[in-house]
Amino acid sequence: MIEVHRLFKEFSLPGGEPLTAVNGISFSVAAGEVYGLLGPNGAGKTTTIRMLLGLLQSTSGWAAIGGYRSRDAPDEVKRRVGLVAANAGVYQWLTVREMLLFFADVYGVPVPEAKQELVRLSELLGFQGFLDQRCSTLSTGQKQRVNLARALIHRPPVLLLDEPTLGLDVFGSQVVVEFIEHLRDEGKAVILCTHRLHEAERVCDRFGLMHHGNIVSEGTLQELRERTGCESLVDMFLKLSGSGPALAASFGEAPA
Numbered sequence: 001m002i003e004v005h006r007l008f009k010e011f012s013l014p015g016g017e018p019l020t021a022v023n024g025i026s027f028s029v030a031a032g033e034v035y036g037l038l039g040p041n042g043a044g045k046t047t048t049i050r051m052l053l054g055l056l057q058s059t060s061g062w063a064a065i066g067g068y069r070s071r072d073a074p075d076e077v078k079r080r081v082g083l084v085a086a087n088a089g090v091y092q093w094l095t096v097r098e099m100l101l102f103f104a105d106v107y108g109v110p111v112p113e114a115k116q117e118l119v120r121l122s123e124l125l126g127f128q129g130f131l132d133q134r135c136s137t138l139s140t141g142q143k144q145r146v147n148l149a150r151a152l153i154h155r156p157p158v159l160l161l162d163e164p165t166l167g168l169d170v171f172g173s174q175v176v177v178e179f180i181e182h183l184r185d186e187g188k189a190v191i192l193c194t195h196r197l198h199e200a201e202r203v204c205d206r207f208g209l210m211h212h213g214n215i216v217s218e219g220t221l222q223e224l225r226e227r228t229g230c231e232s233l234v235d236m237f238l239k240l241s242g243s244g245p246a247l248a249a250s251f252g253e254a255p256a
């Protein structure tokens, strides 16, 4: 469902110096699979997501969703993808219902279907109680549930989740993690980028560990454990990168 082939991105810094953000990575994600694209700050995760979405052109290589290349068919790709980012804003002056129906309309979902999907998602994510509340009055956790619904209102087969639990408390994070499990059961292909490694360990089927633009290791948790001799993702990343405690800090977790 998601394919990334030798994807490479070089930026030009203000002095003209080149910076390799993504260094020819390849991976794929099947329907019904949650793939953890993990790495410290600056590893190249968001740049990869942006190229997948067709928002950023790769220097070389390609990314494709459902057989459509992001560079050549960006509209087909956007139709098939839902994006949840930590900093995605809600429309403050609209109610939750108005905003979700607006996005359904943007994606060309017929009104009866959109209304049905709205009810389904509000039940699944538990926001029936504030459907007619203005978005400006929602808490961070409530907003993120609405953001998830916004990303799903057009029933995309692919979900790209970039730090979906950032700023959420334990309960809010739990709702999101359980929802990701539900997305897998629905057969969606999901990429999850997060610094909350314990959540990634729980929900991801496979992992790509990124560092300095490279995928330095890929596999299931069990495969990574056997390969590295490490029990946790934090320890694995420390070992694989050969870095010290600073790297653990950049994951937001203390080394064991």
Ligand SMILES: Nc1ncnc2c1ncn2[C@@H]1O[C@H](COP(=O)(O)OP(=O)(O)OP(=O)(O)O)[C@@H](O)[C@H]1O
Binding pocket: 011, 012, 013, 019, 020, 021, 039, 040, 041, 042, 043, 044, 045, 046, 047, 048
């Ligand atoms: N538009 C840009 N121009 C120049 N450099 C950029 C640009 N976008 C990203 N970079 C650089 O590319 C590298 C990868 O950044 P990216 O945002 O993809 O990392 P990330 O893994 O998502 O990090 P984080 O976990 O902090 O979100 C970084 O060194 C960043 O400074």
